[in-house]
Amino acid sequence: EMSQISEEKVKHGSYPRVVCCCRKKCLLLNDVVLITATLHTGFSRRAKSFEMILVGRFLEGVAAGRTPHYSTLI
Numbered sequence: 767e768m769s770q771i772s773e774e775k776v777k778h779g780s781y782p783r784v785v786c787c788c789r790k791k792c793l794l795l796n797d798v799v800l801i802t803a804t805l806h807t808g809f810s811r812r813a814k815s816f817e818m819i820l821v822g823r824f825l826e827g828v829a830a831g832r833t834p835h836y837s838t839l840i
Contacts, residue, residue, distance in 0.1 A: 792832075799829045 807822030 796829050796832055799825055799832075803829065 803822045803825035806818045806825065810818035810822065
C-alpha cells in the first residue's frame with residue numbers, strides 16, 4: 767500500500783486524487799470571491815460607501831493570496 771502511494775506522487779507532493787477532485791472546485795470558489803470583490807468595488811460609488819471599497823479590496827487580496835496555492839496542484 768505504501769509503494770502505491772509513493773508511486774502516485776506527482777510534483778509538489780500532491781496526489782492525483784487531490785488534483786482531480788479539489789483543484790477545479792477551489793479555483794471556482796476563488797472566482798466567486800473575485801466576482802464578489804468586483805461587485806463591491808463597482809457598486810461603491812452608486813451606494814456612496816467608502817467601506818464597500820475596503821471590503822472589495824480585502825476580498826481581492828484574499829483571492830490573490832489563494833490563487834498561487836491552487837495553481838501548484840498541477
